[in-house]
Amino acid sequence: MSTMSSRSENANRDTAPTDSKDSLVTWALALAQLVSWGSVYYSFSLLVVPMEQTMGWSRTATNAALSVGLLVSGFAAYPIGRWIDHGLGRRVMAVGSVIAAAMLLLWADAQSLTILFVAWIGLGISMAATFYDPVFAVVTHRYRHSFRTKITLITLVAGFASTVFIPLTQFLVGAVGWRMSLIVLATLNLVICLPIHIIAIRSSRFDGVSRADSAEVKVVNDAATRRAFRSPTFWALAVSFTAYYATFAALTFHLVPLMVERGVTNAVLVTTMALIGPAQVAARAVWFAFGRTVPITTVGIIVVTLFPLSTVILLGAGHSAALLWLFALCYGAANGMMTILRGTIVQDLMWTEGYGAVSGMLSFPSNVAKGVAPIAAASIWSLTHGYVAVEWTVFLVSILSAIAFFVAVRVSRRVAPSAA
Secondary structure, X not given: OOHHHHHHHHHOOOOOOOOHHHHHHHHHHHHHHHHHHHHHHOOHHHHHHHHHHHHOOOHHHHHHHHHHHHHHHHHHHHHHHHHHHOOOHHHHHHHHHHHHHHHHHHHHOOOOHHHHHHHHHHHHHHHHHHOHHHHHHHHHHHOOOOHHHHHHHHHHHHOOHHHHHHHHHHHHHHHHHHHHHHHHHHHHHHHHHHHHHHHHOOXXXXXXXXXXXXXXXXXXXXXXXXXXXXXXXXXXXHHHHHHHHHHHHHHHHHHHHHHHHHOOOHHHHHHHHHHHHHHHHHHHHHHHHHHHHOOHHHHHHHHHHHHHHHHHHHHHHXXXXXXXXXXXXXXXXXXXXXXXXXXXXXXXXXXXXXHHHHHHHHHHHHHHHHHHHHHHHHHHHHHXXXXXXXXXXXXXXXXXXXXXXXXXXXXXXXXOXXXX
């Protein structure tokens, strides 16, 4: 398949009709994403304190386990994406749910830091196999004409993961303790995510084609993956996404202590943090309703501009409740739309062939940045004895992310399409 035909196809809006079965599949995959994110990612912050109190482990050690999991997720993203390109999406995501359940059970029984680290290494693999990237790849390959709408719907539903699982996990910890809470979360992966991944995802995206044609598709996917390394668009997107997720992770983990350092009242602080989640969901809802009428590159420019704008607002907000809430709305909206952008822009600026592997390659530096950025921000704070330098660093790196995205769009438009 030529790059020209692929990009021409991607330029079409989601006008292809979808039947009720496809709609049901999309909603099911969205539910699985909500449970996967909620049970693995969002549960950590609520489980870590009671776990430390019981086991006597340090905050540094427990968070190091999480960082290791994120790094492992980054390393696993490429091979998992490649397996999905080769038609193994159902197997990958089903096994990912089993691994998630097994590692949560192992964590529940952890009596040493070594076991905690082993559990998070396994959870890193499960995140790479069950979170957004793999389901985006499955949907992109299966629904060539409507993947944007379906990806937007999936992220819209999954955006409620923190809303559902933070209070649920908090209730479980208070009612049955952190170990039993992990057993419940593991069970949810087995009774909800595993059946969905087995039933909703086709056994192979090569169903109905000959073995020779299947082998040819694999060759095309592998060639497209190698071609990405020679594409300036790919490298520009890699810089943009890596810089973005570095700044977002740094600010997310340091936003509360930053406001405490400023002397922001507890009521304003809590309200500011509470606004971020709804802003993410609201932005995704707006995209779902109106995004099909706007070019994806235009939406992308809005997203990468909105984040540095939010940091400017934060820099000048001081104690102002109104400005801090405005920051939270812009900050949350930017991240909410970035998730959809990350899942759809590659297909528009580049191609759909080999999407799983290409997306995995883009995920690796981003996941490394997520793990390193909070530590780097803490180091800057220690050296300067304040968060002003951290805020300026976040702002400058977010500008780099925006510039890199503009470059990706510009280069993509200038490169003449040619055969793969």
